[in-house]
Amino acid sequence: MSTPARRRLMRDFKRLQEDPPCGVSAAPTDNNIMLWNAVIFGPEDTPFEDGTFKLTLEFTEEYPNKPPTVRFVSKMFHPNIYADGKICLDILQNRWSPTYDVSAILTSIQSLLDEPNPNSPANSVAAQLYQENKREYEKKVQAIVEQSWAEVPEEDHVL
DSSP: OOOHHHHHHHHHHHHHHHSOOTTEEEEEETTEEEEEEEEEEOOTTSTTTTOEEEEEEEOOTTTTTSOOEEEESSOOOOTTBOTTSBBOOGGGTTTOOTTOOHHHHHHHHHHHHHSOOTTSOSSHHHHHHHHHOHHHHHHHHHHHHHHHHHHSOGGGOOO
8 A cells, every 4th residue: 555655755765776865875674665774874084984873764654744763773872862772853853844855864863973962962971971071972982883883794784
């Protein structure tokens, strides 16, 4: 059965394949267009550089009128990412707009990695370190970057 949400997700997927944004990739899981796996590569010249971070996006039939639930599957240390991987990002909450597609969501999360908002912390330890001890913060980020390599078996790349 093709619902508006499913048709829109097929369009989002087609657009991702035809015009993939730099440093992110995503695809629906094998048998469910409403559940996607995604990968965000840490942006260059940031503490997250060289990281390969896996996420899941869960859509409801209300998409694109309601945002998907997006979570990091990879371990993260970031002021705006909760311990369970949920992301504190305005466009996934109160600033959502149906004009956002999967590509826009992932690129927004990618830029959040290097531009955290410590005033709205999901991880207060990361937020405090980010503000008070950048070097220590970057060391912890480097550790999760290295961990991210171990989590991604070669044949598992979404690209």
